[in-house]
Amino acid sequence: MATLSEQQHKRLHPHKFTLWIGIASMLMMFAGFTSAYIVKKNQSNWLEFALPPVFWYSTVVILISSLTLFLAAQSFKARNIRRYRALLTITAGLGVLFAVLQWTGFDYLVSHGVKIIGSGSNPAGSFLGVITGVHIIHVLGGVIALIVMFIKAYSKHRKSYNPIPIEVMSIYWHFVDGLWIYLFIFYNLISG
């Protein structure tokens, strides 16, 4: 096993590598969205509005979830499975909480006269809705992956001390976290 782990440190694990290419691909998608946003904003008929304040809370929530997943990975490597399960659950819960908070942000906008979809909506609001919505889907995809790992952590038939799945999971989760930070800064700078 010593040679195995030595080898792995030298070269990126194929699954991680595939994920990194996937991340490049997802980045291109959001780059497409945000450049469309910039192009459209510089044309006529763009509604200026303030971001919902709840986005600050959701930002804090997703940052904490990254921390809990980091700790979960650490406890997994320390073979502290009880703590690992608990932190995994908290992370998934925070992911769902993040999605809910984003949703209340949309509600806030609608109640303040910024329609996201439907008749009378302005592309400014729709862009915010679609980009944030696609990001929420990415977060919820991560939550599903967390639930799968959670079930595996309780499985009696399979005992695995292979750290690769939790490492791959962490890379993805920190990526969607960072993606939201990017989007949040983008909204604030470009819209402000």
Next chain:
Amino acid sequence: MSNEEVLHSQTATGHVHDTDHDHNGHHHHHETFITKYVFSQDHKMIAKQFLITGMFWAVMGGLMSVLFRVQLAYPDESFPFLETLLGKWAKGGHISADAYYALVTTHGTVLVFFVLTAGLSGTFANFLIPLQIGARDMASPFLNMLSYWFFLAASVVMLSSVFVETGPFSGGWTAYPPLSALGSASPGSKTGMDLWLIAMALFVVSSLLGGLNYIATILNMRTKGMTMTRLPLTIWALFFTAVLGVLSFPVLLSGFILLIFDRNFGTSFYLSDIYVNGVGALPNEGGSAILYQHLFWFLGHPEVYIIILPAMGIVSEVMSTNARKPIFGYMAMVGSLFAIAVLAFLVWAHHMFVSGLNPFLGSFFVLLTLLIAVPSAIKVFNWLTTLWRGNIRFTPGMLYSIGFVSMFISGGLTGIYLGNSALDIHLHDTYFIVAHFHIVMGVAGIFGMYAGIYHWFPKMYGRYLNNTLAYIHFWITFVGAYLIFWPMHYEGLAGMPRRYYDYTNWESFKMFAGVNLFITVVALIVFAVQILFLFNFFYSIFKGRKVTSQNPWGSNTLEWTAPIRPGHGNWEGEIPEVHRWAYDYGKDGKDFIAQTTPVGAEEGKH
């Protein structure tokens, strides 16, 4: 230790009871019909699935072009069999205008995406990457299988759109809004467009899953000694193709997502001040149709290189093998592939010169577009110098490779005309552009695909295709392709617009009635010859002459060191080790030296 073993040893630690693990690749799976032919995770079977699904679509797309060519050739005559075939879409034996637009649109979508993307790179990336880099399978065989099944799902949805009451989408393969965004715009913009979007979204997922896998496999799973600079050019080309796909398809997807919101959720990303049949203005306000064009062409342009790069790679490999000479300028070939891949992302606005683009901005896109001529010319030069004084064997694969170079030159030259924004004002949306992209992308792409099929058929099925049929197929297709598309240049220079249903009302285009008839007759003949190829293909799978030697073409690459009919895992025993590049033909008086042969002490340098 290879990555494959890393992957496997982890599976072994995952199962507590799985103590005995086989490292020699003798996988004795219980293969049922379902796991072998349907839900296969063997890259070779997935390649065949891609190929045959692609061929199905090629027939469908070709048939559609034959139908609308009939309309263009005989605008006034009626053909009762068309009513039998198309029903209400051809009342009285005349293809209706709506049906014509739907046929043109579906022909374009299907040929570009389903045949020349999935059928071409899906087939050869799957088949060649593991075999030529010396891997037992892809980095993730499961994702690979998913990639095919997403493609099949996309195919089923696209096919179903042909049968809905309002017909398939009919607003052109580019699906520009507002035609694509408003159901009231035309019959095809209703259910047909919804199905088109679903099919394309599934297709994007399929391409991404495939592309991720191809990149990961090429970079991680090469056998011992297979450095990047020893890779066959097929693999380099497929690598850049996958990179282009992975970086550009997501942008198309974001464009589609916005379009879906405009269609179904009343947003106004692309719509503003719209009147449909005097009804309006619609409530959508503040959108920009040009925005869609930017997002579409940011994929759309790399897409043409996604089509042509695999063909270039296949041609380089087949040509070097059959000229019995090393490929001329290997590193220049790799460098020009890289240059094309980079430039592919910087030229999309040349599709939008007449969309109201700022002429100052346009001049940059002219410059960048014309720059692509440099790597393209390097490649053409290298192919010609590979042929120069070669000991050429005119196998069908070789003929198609030479045909590819011919098409690439003819179609590439007109690209230089079209890349100029000033000339484009006249040539835009005429038959000149139709001629250009059909020759340089359509026919050249198909020729690359045929070169690959004829060359690797013995490896795929352990049998040969019939050579006589192959030569008939090649010569009629080659001559026919020029006869179809060459005259279109003249029509386009005269200003004849593309996509029109009937040109008889225009005094200026009446003189082309004869040319249009001629093109249609040749198209019918060429289509019939493709059926001959299909017969050859399927007949030879079962009844073709059997391959008896492991390396029938005398080729250097690794796939010919595998058994004639390789099982899942490709090589029995050890994976071959590589000692040299793939192009040692005619070196030191030897006809060819396989990549697995160690470099001798007295050997000259290449």
